[in-house]
Amino acid sequence: MAVRLCCLLWARPGAAEALIVYEDKVLALLGEHGGRVLQRARTDGAEGGPDEIQLIEFDSGTGFDAFMADERRTALAGERDAAIARTELYPVELVEQRSHPASPVATE
Structure with a gap:
């Protein structure tokens, strides 16, 4: 069964x-463990928000578990x-994007 995660990261x-740089290195290991980045986004970290958001x-x-234990990552x-x-x-x-129904057209 697939495992999907949202990862929020705050930089020092x-x-x-x-x-x-660190995330580029470790995320490159995902494929060897049946993993993939679905989306990666960055913010300005304003008001205490995370600096990076990942969907994996x-x-x-x-x-x-194998990714977390990967010696290259833990090193x-x-x-x-x-x-x-x-x-x-x-x-x-993940949820499907719903399309918004068009406004009803007034008929006279």
Whole structure:
């Protein structure tokens, strides 16, 4: 069963670029574990918001577990700790975009 996650990331002060560099490295490992980035977006981090938002999908929970345990990822823990102040991870389900019905046309 597929696992879909929303990952919210906050950079340490002055480390927004380091966050991007770190995430580029670890996200490159996803494919080896049946994972993929569905969407990656950045904000200005204003008003305490996250600096980066990711939607990630794995073919299975086993793939997610293998990604988390990947020695290449865990070897970058120091780089991660220097760049990322906070991470929040949420399981999510994707929903279909609903089209909005057209306004009824008045007839006389």
